[in-house]
Amino acid sequence: MTTMPKDPVLVVLQMTGGNDYLNTVVPYSDGMYYDYRPTVGIAEKDVIPIDDKVGLHPKLGSFKEMYDKNDLAIIHGVGYANSPRSHFRSMDIWHTCEPDTLGTEGWLGKVVRELDPNKENVVTAVSMGPSMFRALSMPGVPVACVDNLDSYGLMTNIQERQQRERLLERYKRLYGPAIGTGPVMDFLGQTGLNALAGADMLKVAPQQYKSNVEYAENSIGRKLRSVAQIHLADLGTRVFYVDQGSYDSHSNQAGMHDKLLGDMSRGVQDFFDDLREHDAADNVIMLVFSEFGRRTYDNGSGTDHGAAGAVFMLGDAVKGGQYSEYPSIKREDLEQGDPVPNLDFRGVYSTIIEDWIGLDATPIVGGTFEKPRFLN
Amino acid sequence: MSHKDDIALMAHLMRRAGFGARREELEERVKYGYEATVEELLTPEQQPAVDIYDLYRYQPWTWKPGTVYGMGHAPWVYHLLNTKAPLQEKMTVFWHGIFATGVSKVDHWDEIMDMIDTFRDNGMGKFHEIVMSVAKSPAMLYWLDNNENFNGRINENWGRELLELFTIGVTNYTETDVYECSRAFTGWTLAAKLPRFPMGRFDWEFEYLDEIHDHSEKNFLGHVGDLNGDNIVNIVLQQPATARFIARHLYNFFVADEAQVPAWSVTPPRDRDAIDQIVEKLYTSDYDIRETLRLVLNSDFFKKARFAKVKSPVEVMIGTLRFVGGSELPAPGIGNLSRQVAYMGQELLNPPSVEGWHTGPEWINSGSIMSRTNYFTDMISDTERPGVKALIDALQEKGTLSADDFVDTCLDLLGPLDVEAAPRQELVDLANEGGPLTWGTNGGYDSTVARITEMLQLIVSLRDYQFA
Numbered sequence: 079m080t081t082m083p084k085d086p087v088l089v090v091l092q093m094t095g096g097n098d099y100l101n102t103v104v105p106y107s108d109g110m111y112y113d114y115r116p117t118v119g120i121a122e123k124d125v126i127p128i129d130d131k132v133g134l135h136p137k138l139g140s141f142k143e144m145y146d147k148n149d150l151a152i153i154h155g156v157g158y159a160n161s162p163r164s165h166f167r168s169m170d171i172w173h174t175c176e177p178d179t180l181g182t183e184g185w186l187g188k189v190v191r192e193l194d195p196n197k198e199n200v201v202t203a204v205s206m207g208p209s210m211f212r213a214l215s216m217p218g219v220p221v222a223c224v225d226n227l228d229s230y231g232l233m234t235n236i237q238e239r240q241q242r243e244r245l246l247e248r249y250k251r252l253y254g255p256a257i258g259t260g261p262v263m264d265f266l267g268q269t270g271l272n273a274l275a276g277a278d279m280l281k282v283a284p285q286q287y288k289s290n291v292e293y294a295e296n297s298i299g300r301k302l303r304s305v306a307q308i309h310l311a312d313l314g315t316r317v318f319y320v321d322q323g324s325y326d327s328h329s330n331q332a333g334m335h336d337k338l339l340g341d342m343s344r345g346v347q348d349f350f351d352d353l354r355e356h357d358a359a360d361n362v363i364m365l366v367f368s369e370f371g372r373r374t375y376d377n378g379s380g381t382d383h384g385a386a387g388a389v390f391m392l393g394d395a396v397k398g399g400q401y402s403e404y405p406s407i408k409r410e411d412l413e414q415g416d417p418v419p420n421l422d423f424r425g426v427y428s429t430i431i432e433d434w435i436g437l438d439a440t441p442i443v444g445g446t447f448e449k450p451r452f453l454n
Numbered sequence: 455m456s457h458k459d460d461i462a463l464m465a466h467l468m469r470r471a472g473f474g475a476r477r478e479e480l481e482e483r484v485k486y487g488y489e490a491t492v493e494e495l496l497t498p499e500q501q502p503a504v505d506i507y508d509l510y511r512y513q514p515w516t517w518k519p520g521t522v523y524g525m526g527h528a529p530w531v532y533h534l535l536n537t538k539a540p541l542q543e544k545m546t547v548f549w550h551g552i553f554a555t556g557v558s559k560v561d562h563w564d565e566i567m568d569m570i571d572t573f574r575d576n577g578m579g580k581f582h583e584i585v586m587s588v589a590k591s592p593a594m595l596y597w598l599d600n601n602e603n604f605n606g607r608i609n610e611n612w613g614r615e616l617l618e619l620f621t622i623g624v625t626n627y628t629e630t631d632v633y634e635c636s637r638a639f640t641g642w643t644l645a646a647k648l649p650r651f652p653m654g655r656f657d658w659e660f661e662y663l664d665e666i667h668d669h670s671e672k673n674f675l676g677h678v679g680d681l682n683g684d685n686i687v688n689i690v691l692q693q694p695a696t697a698r699f700i701a702r703h704l705y706n707f708f709v710a711d712e713a714q715v716p717a718w719s720v721t722p723p724r725d726r727d728a729i730d731q732i733v734e735k736l737y738t739s740d741y742d743i744r745e746t747l748r749l750v751l752n753s754d755f756f757k758k759a760r761f762a763k764v765k766s767p768v769e770v771m772i773g774t775l776r777f778v779g780g781s782e783l784p785a786p787g788i789g790n791l792s793r794q795v796a797y798m799g800q801e802l803l804n805p806p807s808v809e810g811w812h813t814g815p816e817w818i819n820s821g822s823i824m825s826r827t828n829y830f831t832d833m834i835s836d837t838e839r840p841g842v843k844a845l846i847d848a849l850q851e852k853g854t855l856s857a858d859d860f861v862d863t864c865l866d867l868l869g870p871l872d873v874e875a876a877p878r879q880e881l882v883d884l885a886n887e888g889g890p891l892t893w894g895t896n897g898g899y900d901s902t903v904a905r906i907t908e909m910l911q912l913i914v915s916l917r918d919y920q921f922a
Contacts, residue, residue, distance in 0.1 A: 163614075164614075164618060165809070166807070166809050180720045180721065221820065233915075236831065236911075248880060252912075265815055267917060269823050273824050328598075329601075329609065383610070
C-alpha cells in the first residue's frame with residue numbers, strides 16, 4: 079500500500095510590534111548585554127541556556143524542549159539593510175519583500191497564486207483575524223479571512239432555509255464576474271463569492287474537531303486552535319497566517335514581554351501537540367518572526383525600535399540548531415544603537431519557498447539570497 | 455438640477471458629512487438648501503447637544519467605564535446615534551483615526567473617551583490646538599510612552615509618531631530630528647496616579663515636570679535652541695508637508711478613497727488639484743479646520759465624488775442604525791451594540807496599531823464582507839424598526855407597483871442608490887417572481903411585507919451598497 083505524500087503546509091506567526099531579540103535569545107555570557115540593559119536585562123540565572131553563549135527567555139521553556147528535540151531552528155541576526163525603524167514601513171517590507179519601493183503584493187499572495195493558479199480552492203490561504211495581512215495580498219488571489227471560525231457564514235440570520243438559499247443564489251449571480259465595473263467592484267465581487275464558498279468549506283472544521291489538547295483561553299491560543307481545526311479538516315489549506323501583539327515594548331517591558339512570550343510559546347506547544355495527537359504534524363512548519371528587533375540599550379523602562387531580529391522555524395521537518403551568527407553588540411559595531419542584521423529575511427523566505435513548498439523563490443522574493451539550511 | 459438630483463446630492467452630503475439621512479430629512483434639507491445645510495453642519499453649537507446624562511441615568515456603567523471589555527466606547531456610540539450635529543461627531547471619528555489611541559495598552563477607557571470628548575469640542579477648530587490637546591492627553595502620553603521620556607533617558611515613541619503619523623510624514627525629517635523632537639518633549643508627563651484599589655480608577659492628569667526636561671540645545675529641522683514641546687509643534691505646523699499630510703487625510707476621509715498613509719511619500723494624490731486647494735486653505739487659514747471643511751464640502755470635486763468611498767465599519771453601523779431607527783434610547787444592549795463595529799474590523803478606541811485603520815478597499819475581506827452583509831440584512835428586515843416601517847408605509851402609499859417600480863422605489867428610498875443595469879435587472883427578476891406588488895388582495899399584508907423585506911435584503915447585499 080502506498081500513501082499519497084501530504085502537501086507541505088506553512089503556518090506564519092507574526093509577532094507584531096517589534097519583538098526584542100536581545101531578550102528573546104539572550105547573549106547572557108556577554109557582559110556588555112548587562113551594561114546596556116540595567117533595567118530590562120534578564121539575569122543569567124533566569125535565562126534558559128542553549129549553549130555557553132546564548133539562552134532563551136525564561137518563558138520560552140517549550141521552545142527549549144523543541145530545540146532539544148531538534149525541531150526548532152533559531153536564525154540569528156535576520157533583517158535587511160537600513161532599517162527604517164517604523165513599524166508600518168518595516169512590516170510592509172517583510173510582507174512584500176520590497177525594501178526600496180512601496181510594494182502592494184505580498185510574498186505569500188504570490189506563493190498562493192503559484193500553488194493554486196486556477197483558483198480552485200478558496201481556502202488555500204487562511205488569515206486569522208478581522209483584517210487581512212499584506213503578506214497575503216495579491217490581486218485575484220483568494221484568502222479566507224476568519225475572525226471567528228464558529229460563526230463564519232453569510233446571511234446566517236435568515237432562519238428560513240429556503241429563503242436563505244434563494245437569496246444566496248441571487249447573491250452569487252450579483253457578485254459574479256458578468257456584473258460590475260472597475261477594480262474595486264471586481265474585488266468586491268470576487269471577495270463576496272470567495273466568502274460564500276469558503277464559509278461552506280470551513281463550517282465543517284470545528285464540527286469534526288476532537289482533541290485532548292486544551293489551549294489557553296487567550297487570543298493566540300484561540301487562533302492556533304482554529305488553525306489546527308482547519309488543518310485537521312483536510313481542506314487543502316497550505317498557508318495559515320496568525321499574529322500576536324503588541325510587542326512594542328517601549329515601557330514596562332518586563333511584565334508585558336513575559337506575558338506575550340508565555341502565551342505564544344504555550345500556544346505553539348499546544349498547537350504542535352494537537353497536530354501530533356492527530357498524526358498531522360509532519361507536513362507543517364511554522365515561521366515565527368517580528369518586523370524588527372529593539373534597541374541594544376534600554377531606555378530605563380523598555381526598549382526603542384531597532385533593526386536585527388531572530389526568526390524561529392519550528393516543526394518535525396525542521397533541522398534544529400542555530401543558524402547565521404549572533405550579531406556583534408560591541409559598541410563600535412552598532413548602527414544607530416542597534417545590532418546590524420547579517421542575514422536577509424528574504425533568504426529565510428527562499429528556503430521555505432524552494433525547499434519546503436517547492437517553488438522558485440527568485441521571482442517571489444525579488445532576487446537570490448543566502449539560504450539558511452534549516453530543513454531536514 | 456432636478457429634484458431627484460437635489461435629493462441625491464443632499465444624500466451624498468449627509469453620508470459624508472454625517473451618517474446618512476432618511477428620506478423625510480433629505481426632503482427638508484433640500485428645501486433648506488445645500489450651502490445652508492453645509493453651514494448648519496459647520497455650526498454644531500447651534501444644535502441641542504446630546505443629553506449624555508440620559509444614558510448615564512439608565513446605564514450607569516457607561517459613565518467612566520474603566521476597563522469594561524470591548525464596550526467602553528458605548529457613550530461615544532450613544533453620541534453617534536443621537537447627535538443632531540453629525541459632522542461634529544464625524545470629526546471625532548476622523549481625528550481618532552489619525553491620533554489612534556487604544557485600550558490594548560492604555561487599559562483605561564475613560565482617558566481615551568476624554569480625548570474623544572476633546573475632539574468633539576475642538577475637532578473643527580484650529581489644528582494647532584488639536585495637536586496640543588493630544589500632546590497633553592494622558593491617554594496619548596501613556597500610549598506612546600512619553601511619561602517614560604526623561605532627560606538623559608530618551609524614549610522616542612511619541613517623538614517619532616508625532617512626525618511620522620500625526621503631522622509631517624516620512625521622508626520629511628531625519629532620525630536626528632526624531633531624537634531632538636523626543637528630547638524637546640521630555641517632562642511632558644502624567645501626574646502621579648492615585649492607587650487604583652480599593653476605590654477603582656482615578657482620572658489621570660497631564661503634568662509638565664521641568665526638572666526632568668532636557669534643557670540643553672537641540673537642533674530640530676534647522677531650528678536651534680532650548681526647544682520645548684510647544685516650539686516643536688509650532689515648527690512642525692510651519693512645514694508645508696504637514697498641511698499636505700492633513701489635506702490628504704481630509705480628502706481620503708471625506709472625498710474619495712486614497713492610497714494609505716505609508717504610501718503617501720511615493721504615491722501621488724489621485725486629485726492633485728483638490729489637494730492643492732485644501733493645502734492652500736489650511737495654510738492661509740492658519741489650519742482652521744472649519745474653514746477647510748467649508749471649502750471641501752462646497753467644492754465640485756466633493757460633489758462629484760459620489761460613491762467613491764467604501765463605507766467604514768462605523769459608517770456601516772451608525773448609518774444603518776440611524777436609518778432603521780429604534781436604537782436611540784439608552785436601552786440595555788448598547789454595550790453589545792457597540793461591539794458590532796469591531797466585528798467588521800474597526801474596534802473603536804482599540805485601533806490595530808498607532809497607525810490607526812487602513813481604509814477604502816482594505817476594509818473588505820472575505821470575513822468583513824460577511825459581517826457587513828449579515829448586519830445590513832439583519833437590520834433592514836426588522837419590520838419593528840421605525841425606519842423600516844416608514845419605508846414600508848411609503849411603498850404602501852404608492853399602491854400597486856409594477857416589478858420595475860417596486861425595485862426603483864426601494865432603491866430610491868434606500869439612498870437614492872446608484873445601481874448598475876445588470877444588478878438592477880437581477881432585482882427586477884426577483885420582483886417579477888411575485889408579480890406586481892399589491893396590498894391585501896392576494897395573500898394579504900404580511901406576505902407583501904415579506905416580499906419587501908426580501909427585496910431590501912437583496913439590495914443591501916449588493917456590492918453597490920458597500921459604498922458611501
